[in-house]
Amino acid sequence: NAGVTQTPKFRILKIGQSMTLQCTQDMNHNYMYWYRQDPGMGLKLIYYSVGAGITDKGEVPNGYNVSRSTTEDFPLRLELAAPSQTSVYFCATHAGTGTYEQYFGPGTRLTVT
Amino acid sequence: AQKVTQAQTEISVVEKEDVTLDCVYETRDTTYYLFWYKQPPSGELVFLIRRNSFDEQNEISGRYSWNFQKSTSSFNFTITASQVVDSAVYFCALPESPDKLIFGTGTRLQVFP
Numbered sequence: 430n431a432g433v434t435q436t437p438k439f440r441i442l443k444i445g446q447s448m449t450l451q452c453t454q455d456m457n458h459n460y461m462y463w464y465r466q467d468p469g470m471g472l473k474l475i476y477y478s479v480g481a482g483i484t485d486k487g488e489v490p491n492g493y494n495v496s497r498s499t500t501e502d503f504p505l506r507l508e509l510a511a512p513s514q515t516s517v518y519f520c521a522t523h524a525g526t527g528t529y530e531q532y533f534g535p536g537t538r539l540t541v542t
Numbered sequence: 543a544q545k546v547t548q549a550q551t552e553i554s555v556v557e558k559e560d561v562t563l564d565c566v567y568e569t570r571d572t573t574y575y576l577f578w579y580k581q582p583p584s585g586e587l588v589f590l591i592r593r594n595s596f597d598e599q600n601e602i603s604g605r606y607s608w609n610f611q612k613s614t615s616s617f618n619f620t621i622t623a624s625q626v627v628d629s630a631v632y633f634c635a636l637p638e639s640p641d642k643l644i645f646g647t648g649t650r651l652q653v654f655p
Binding site for chain 1: 577589592643
């Protein structure tokens with residue numbers, strides 16, 4: 430099992446460009462999450478999903494969109510990239526059994542210049 | 543409201559020293575879980591431990607041990623005989639809801655040879 434995979438690993442965007450960060454899990458978990466981690470900081474929740482077709486905002490959703498058409502995939506869309514979106518983005522999943530430990534992907538390092 | 547405080551921003555030790563990372567939390571729940579995650583320099587987030595608030599016994603795993611005290615709302619993490627490979631950022635986390643975790647700001651541990 431690959432667990433949680435994210436692509437790309439690194440990306441440089443120009444201001445105003447758009448892109449989609451991909452996240453795929455093979456753990457058959459219902460819950461999936463997108464976090465951002467700014468330099469020297471903790472994790473902030475952007476969006477999350479409790480199952481296919483269901484998404485909800487986290488702490489910092491502005492400037493992002495998500496969709497969840499399948500259990501496996503949870504892409505994060507950045508529209509009109511801004512320098513403030515320079516960060517490392519982590520996708521995570523958990524089984525939703527009430528035990529709550531989350532399993533993280535390797536992260537995508539995004540720079541907006 | 544749920545809150546996790548890791549007051550130690552950065553700790554530096556020399557190899558073989560013992561080191562304790564502090565985590566203090568606030569929760570409205572009577573039963574809850576607490577977590578520790580490790581983020582090594584390579585960047586991925588690794589789940590270390592989950593503890594249930596019912597169980598206040600210390601947990602030991604090799605050189606790692608955790609001290610959970612409900613009376614002081616603390617869940618501290620001790621590394622005995624630290625090694626260079628322990629150098630990482632360590633995050634404490636607490637569920638904000640059945641669907642979401644909140645993370646502390648992390649403690650950066652540097653172990654020098």
